[in-house]
Amino acid sequence: MARPCHHRRFTLSVTLASLLGAGMLSGCGNMIDRVAGIGNEPSMDPIENPQKDPNYQPVSLPMPSPSVDVRQPNSLWRQGSRAFFKDQRAAKIGDILTVVIEIDDEAKLDNKTDQTRDGSNSAGLDNLLGYETMLKDIFPDGIDAGNLVNSDSKSTTTGSGTVDRSEAIKLRVAAVVTQVLPNGNLVLQGSQQVRVNYELRQLTVGGVIRPEDISNVNEINYDKIAEARIAYGGKGTLSDVQQPRFGQQVYDIFFPF
Template sequence: MRQRIATQTALLALAVATGCSRLDHVGQPPPFTPSGQVFVNPTPVTPERIALATPSPAEVAAMRAPGSDLAHERSASLWRSGPSSLFGDRRAQGRGDILTVVIEIDEEAEISNATERNRSGNEDLAIAALLGLPKLVDDLTGVSLDPAAQINSSSSSAGDGSVKRNEEITLRLAATVTQVLPNGHFVIVGNQEVRVNFELRDLRVQGVIRPEDISRRNEITYDKIADARISYGGRGQITDVQQPRYGQQVADIILPF
């Protein structure tokens, strides 16, 4: 009896805990994510792969030295290379700069496989004469040794499978350079949320880019982002209705049929 009560209590606590995430927008639209919250990578990049590198004073001096690619001359000339210049380079050049990520995914894949296998075998073993033994066995038992053994076998298998996918996404998103790696590559993070009535659309992107891949319009396409994480979804009343209940999801995992 105590075990049954404990089980019911645990199930009730689980139901309450899973439902609390939906109680924050009962009768009201879902809240926005706090501004500045970075995109959480489901597979975090290890420090060995990406390390936050703070430029040393010597590196800063080298970047600001005359003749360097990232030099920002403070003269009043219109031909300065900095972003404040009328004809300067407007591309993202360091931590905190903003660039536009262009996501244009139009992919179609179709795979079809078919296999067929057949095999057959036949073996016969006969003893026509062995010092009169076949005739003796036939006279005594009525069992003929011709053929003494016969084996037949056959097998066949067939398989057919196909995969067909068609994806098309066209988006533009502003991202911020959050880290500068020792090799000069940038780690970018972008987050955009748009709420319409009681449904919130959420778009997030994260990855590593090379500064030379940024176009003159300060844009970069998604296929030039290494270790890219692109998420497009939403939350709200419509998304809640489209998802199966937590109990049904647990039942689908536990039940073997």
Template sequence: MRFFPWCAAFLLAALAGCDMDPTGKPNFTPVEEGDEQVAMLWPGLPMYAEPNRAVDGASLWSGSRQSLLGDRRAETKGDILTVVIEIDESAEISNDTSRQRSGSESLSVPGLLGLPQRINSQLPDGASLDDAVSIASSGSSAGKGSVKREEKLELRVAATVVGVLPNGVLEIEGTQQVRVNFELRELLVAGFVRPTDISRQNEITYDKIAAARISYGGRGQITAVQQPRYGQRALDYVLPF
């Protein structure tokens, strides 16, 4: 019984390493560890001089982003924009190849200084050296392959501008996690966008993101059951067949 506390401590440590609490519920990724919060905490540089509040405070044509007609599109580090992901694609490729080859070679020596005739008399009935050499070969190969893919995904996620490149291109990153019971759904998006591609609604579609990295998946009890065990993965990696 003295080993029971050690076993319990080991089990708790294993669950902590798997991002799960003792009940098996997956834990959220801490927000403080992401680049989004770091970008939001960055004060940045002012884009224009502060207006005279005494004069422009009530003006509808103020250059401030908080004004009625101000441009609220993301443009600096720490700003937030919406990424619209609407993927509805399908692809089908089919290849069929076939190849066939045949060849034959024959060599006969009906008379070679009388040797075949002398040897034929000593061979069993029906045996002869008239056709001394005969070679035949044939070969064939066939191959067929097909690829069929169909993907459909409709999502919206808020992303943060984590950096501005020297040419004005914005680097964005966005994460979204939703936990339902013991399963955690996770959406990640990252890439580079041009400020001119951002709509007036402060939205951008996924096809305008350069070097886009979009990941949609989950982790939890159901995902863990669908994955092979560690022993099976080790055997699949080691065994050659």
């Protein structure tokens, strides 16, 4: 048995009211925090072990067969070492290396498509063993057997698109090795916070790297980081002004037109 329409409308109204109430409670909590922070600088996050973060998850990737470390007898050199006495590059959990981020991308694409198609079809039945004369008896107004079907079609499609994008980011951030995978690759995680007056800028970077890609000055370029996660943002007075008001965001979510 189908439910009445008023029951479905009531259920929908309750659902929307619940979502709106939850959004308002979240927004009220945010507003209370903002009011409490009036006149104060944005607080920086404490320095903590990334593995203690509730959202931290160890990386698990397909691993090749373990390789055998071949050492030459009576040799003073260690395999993979770039220094005579000690390799200064990051290799163990807790070691620090510098990530160099230099992004200078520019893309410009123009695309235009014009398509026109005309079609015309006609069919007749002048002779069919004499049965064509019976069509006049079937159709009261009569019919021309030589012009039974006649159709025309025409379609026109026009499309255009333009993409013009430019990005330029040059940053350097120190990251900490948080995990050593079975094949020797390193998992790194790093963050940097800079506060200028009432604006806090935060840079985070994470991913998987090969020890061979680390330079002899203990640096690595961002394009050699697998599964790279790079974020650059901030919070404070300027970031707050650039965001739409809470009511406007709720209005944009629920307004269907």
